[in-house]
């Protein structure tokens with residue numbers, strides 16, 4: 001519990017709130033925050049250090065506020081990764097996709113505005129909404145965590161949100177959204193109006209693709225829809241597949257109107273020269289940085305298949321279909337016991353989302369072996 005003195009004029013709606021964040025514990029096997037477990041190779045580390053060294057003598061000056069070189073590098077990245085060439089003015093970066101998302105809420109949410117999401121989903125979304133005085137409205141997903149598309153489309157018309165936020169693959173469930181579903185949501189947005197806004201104003205569809213590089217190869221990304229649709233924004237990050245979480249770099253692809261809206265609310269010089277230099281160096285090594293993704297996909301398939309063979313109190317576990325670098329599984333009548341018993345064995349996973357479900361992020365082969373060993377032991381204890 002945070003002990004904020006009651007004589008401080010903390011905003012009324014923040015009284016009793018806790019800072020967001022998964023536990024950062026010093027344990028041998030950390031599988032709780034969906035990072036890439038493989039460190040950058042020594043050549044990449046040298047280049048990052050060299051690039052940062054090169055700009056160090058300029059650190060008395062503010063950085064390039066528009067981070068043009070980095071936006072150009074993201075354009076090259078998406079041309080390669082998603083077969084879509086976007087202009088510099090269709091791209092924008094920030095300190096993690098968390099900051100991107102906050103800027104989206106600052107620009108398009110606000111008092112009297114609503115944002116619509118599909119639960120269970122990423123637990124930071126209600127926090128962006130709270131922090132920008134936007135009302136957060138959710139529509140439940142189906143039992144297998146796929147989107148209930150009819151209900152989602154109907155809700156866009158009924159709720160009249162300014163932001164529709166969908167995650168693909170979804171966190172914590174790993175569920176992908178098909179292009180057909182994305183297009184249906186986009187068309188619903190293009191036909192809907194926004195509560196409290198002028199006629200002719202339509203919601204934006206934000207597709208959070210934080211984990212998209214882990215999808216089945218060949219499946220298109222929502223960035224392919226940008227050229228034909230002014231109201232879509234696709235949020236991405238270097239924190240997951242790209243193995244660069246510590247540098248804090250996220251980005252968004254959208255049409256110029258959306259990017260220019262974010263430029264209104266961003267802090268001046270929000271992206272430090274050090275961050276820009278490090279990100280440029282890492283992007284020059286895209287192939288090395290992404291070289292572990294195929295193996296992590298394989299680890300996911302193996303882990304999902306192994307989990308599906310395990311039994312809890314006599315019943316087989318349910319494993320959600322995942323296109324991400326984590327697997328969501330259940331259903332435990334006491335998930336807290338499983339979570340704590342794993343932790344006692346040095347394995348930290350995540351107890352998040354609907355009661356009874358747990359999420360494990362893909363680690364190295366050694367870490368996954370330790371997870372399986374500890375989990376088998378815990379399942380025997382639970383019998």
Ligand code: PMP
Nearest residue numbers: 096097098122171210237239250
């Ligand atoms: N979106 C989703 C769905 C996530 O799971 C996360 C991180 N857990 C983020 C966005 C934010 O990531 P970052 O700020 O590191 O880019």
